[in-house]
Amino acid sequence: MPTSAPVTQQVGAQILRQIINTGYSESGASYRKGSLAAWRPIQSSPQSDIDVNLNTLRARSADAAMGLPLATSAINTSRTSVIGAGLRLSPKPKYKLLGITSKEAEEWGQIVKEEFDLWASSKFCDVLRKNNWYDMQDIAYQRYLIDGDSFAAFKYRVPVPGMPYSLRIQLFEASRICNPGVQSLLGAISPWSVVVKNPDNGNRIINGVEVDDDGAVVAYWICNKYPYDPTNTQLPKWVRVEAFGKLTGQPNILQISHDERPEQYRGVPYLAPVLEVLKQVGRYTEAELTAAIIKSFFSVFFKESYAGTGFPIEQALSQRDKVSLNPNDFELGSGTMNVLPPGYDVTSVDASRTLSTYEPFTNQLIKQIGAGLEQPYEVILKAFNSSYTASRAALLQAWAAYKIRRVWFSRDFNQPSYETWLGEAVAIRRIKAPGFFTNPLIRKAWCNAEWYGPVMGVLDPVKEVQASAARVQQGISTREKEAAEMTGTSWDENIERLAIEQERMQALGLPLEPVAKTKTDEKEPEEGGSVKE
Template sequence: MVKRKKAIPAKARHPTEGNENNKKIIIVNSGYSEGGASRTRSTLRGYNPLKSSTKADVDVNLATLRNRSADLVCNSPLGSSAINTSRSNVIGAGLKVSPKIDYRLLGLTAEEAKEWQRQAFREFNLWANSTACDLYRKNNFFDMQDIAYMSYLVDGDGWAAIKYRRPVPDNPYCLRVQLFEASRVCNPNSSGSYGSPSYYDVEMTNNKNGNRIINGIEIDSDGAVVAYWVANRVPFDLSDPAAVLKWQRVEAFGKLSGRPNILQISHEERPEQYRGVPILAPVIEVLKQVSRYTNAELTAAIIKSFYTLFFTTNNNIDDMNDVLSSTYGQAEAVTPEDLAHVEVGPGTLNLLPPGVDVKSMDASRTMSTFEPFTNMMISQIGAAIGTPAEVLLSRFQSSYSAARGALLQAASNFKTRRTWFARDFCQPVYEAWLAEAVAIGRISAPGYGSDPIITKAWSNADWFGPVMGMLDPVKEVTGAALRVKYGFSTGERESAELTGTDYDSNIDQIAIEQQTWRAKGLEPPKADNTGGNGGDNDGKILAGEE
């Protein structure tokens, strides 16, 4: 008998096993490999960017970005508009403080809290409205906000130092704020802000403690900021190249108070990023090209405005005397050099001899594509920096809804940047001022400094900036009234955001004015009941039907 072989069960195969071509196709077609990650498509074959560390991507290029950003702000109308539009809408005349203490936690009544907040507001403005708050004695606190925000936009980060000096006769406070250039925060012995940076310009080691110093910011082994290195002047200062550069190490936080000694106004976009990037960084190339295109069109328009004539003749050039003889007289000898000074006057007639002709230079140039092309580029620039083109150009030519939509979109961006700025600059300065005010007895705050949560409860504050423009005041005020009526907002907030005024002050002034009307035997005007008939039409108003 033939012995039967034992059947061996077949092994399970991987779907791609045994066919290398199929395996390759599956790998190539997975995920983005046939899309944005394709290395075979002609449009992407040579497109191989590299995302590296923030030091390689940001810090190495920061000096170049700052220089180009500053140049565009100075020499490009569109670049200047991008910065000034944000500055005027975010900061305006300066952010105003509105103390908002947690009176329930502090055991105060609402009336006691309101009185304390009024006192704190008055005391802070005593310090903030004086140039004594500035170490240089040039600007008050609100003007300093404008300068700091400008530096934040152009350089990527703004810098301020908290210092104390003896009080002056008209201001009892010692607190001083010193603004300084972002380029002064750099590694010791760095080459400055010109040319290609060396490795030591970006990162070096503090030999005394082993900490790393990245672009002027010293960090410990955890990556936490512990100190800043500040130069005594701007590196590579062409106005004073012989001055000796010195660096000072400044502790980031006070050892006893824990409050910051140096304020960095910046908004980082990546982890492990220690320096900010200019707001114009993503659009520098486009801005420069649009600026060049605009200058080229401007030059072409100037050339087009010239009126140039050419005298052509088949005769000898000396016969050109005959061409202009009737105008300039027989006694004058006209040479080819004289033709450069010939002017065409109104109503002038010239008798040309046979063989002489006059031709004008055609300087026509079409600009049919200039405006739509630049408008498209400006729209892209505005989208990149968060400012719609209509707001960037201060030109509203569309419908009310479209214009309001552009304003609301811009206002959202401006409010976000205002929040960042208040958090990085205004609030820390306010807290430093409040600590001194409590210490010298000008403000009473029981428990301040004894417990962090109590200190925070006394330090809470809101910051209000310039109001957003109103295209239709009736609709804006109606919406504000409805928000207050249904509890979506408060009179104080709406007053600050609509008109930039204080609600309590408005009520007090209205009471005085109404009393004046009655004293004159007149009935004071009454505010309309929003919604009409006790609110029966509120739904129509909200729906835009009335």
């Protein structure tokens, strides 16, 4: 409804008013308010908003991750919590759809798990023979956080002794996926070089990603060298790798990324929203550190009001006690006294300085950084100085984000890698999976799997175990899932080991350990207090 507008015209009994504002025009969209008059951003396409700025964002993100402790902590904490030593496979074939029993599905899963580990734990799964597949997860995830996306290509090599599989994986950093042409290697990307055309088929190539008329990804363009690499003198060449195999429809190359907008083809670095604040906090910290170092020194300055000759303070120390023989260096000895000539004066540095505002101010900035990265500042700083409730809430908030990123990463890297490996394992008859290549639905049923990794830290083990037992009892969760999420172990392996231990204790005549009983009426810990056993 128009508001507070002057009467401009009257037609019969109807009064027409001039419309001054509608909707957000006098609030968030106002250009008349002083607080908003100079705020005139324009949102454009993902290519204009993201791709044009990617080189700068990647460079600053990498520099922050290497040189700013807060950025390093944010990257490493996410990597440690999401990937850890590598996400582990738990095959879950859909036995009802496959027409087999649950026991047969479990036995099949155990065989596949061991067979997959034969390939994944070997360095021969890496084209470079540098890392096993679990370590490659760590590398791919870290580069995804720093650069916004990372890439992995499937290649095949002749099997070697001890490695019956030919599947190999090669990782690529995001900067090597770029448009063909030397302009991609010259520095900042201009708006006119983000999108080029493939002269062979007329497809658009958007920052190294080729798309068809529908906008579907059909290929990636990989350069043989890094941009701005002075150590590599070979001429740049680009290889076009089709995104999917023509015969199988399976991926030839994986892009580990998370899009934020429709029609976005390249990822944004994890630190991009907080880069400015991170850098400013780093500069402030460096300034305070430098000031503290200067404050710890006792420095004197000689002031001269006229150009004289000779300086009696040179005689403060004997030639034998001097450290420097430079006549322009002046040294002070313990308990020495000397006379300065007329016109000279000695001034010491004012060492009075307080850091009383440093910690509360930076903590507020770190809280904003943590909110932007979905990692509470307690987690980034590894400082749980609040109450039990607050510390647990911080961990829960962080782990909600970690679990989402684990699902994303598993979808982009782990599951496609497993499905490609399983296809070869079935093809060379090391794994039996009837109907795998004849029915896509059956193939999907055989490939179903879950991925487990690091678990959240436990502040109160007793309460966590009680909650876990209650979830299992109510059918909300399973013992296998709880074992994986609470301890990172396999429930099947746990119970098998327990059976072995109990049998051995009985054979030796040792009493079995009684099951520990937990108190359900244990009181909640007080704010700032600890839980009593």
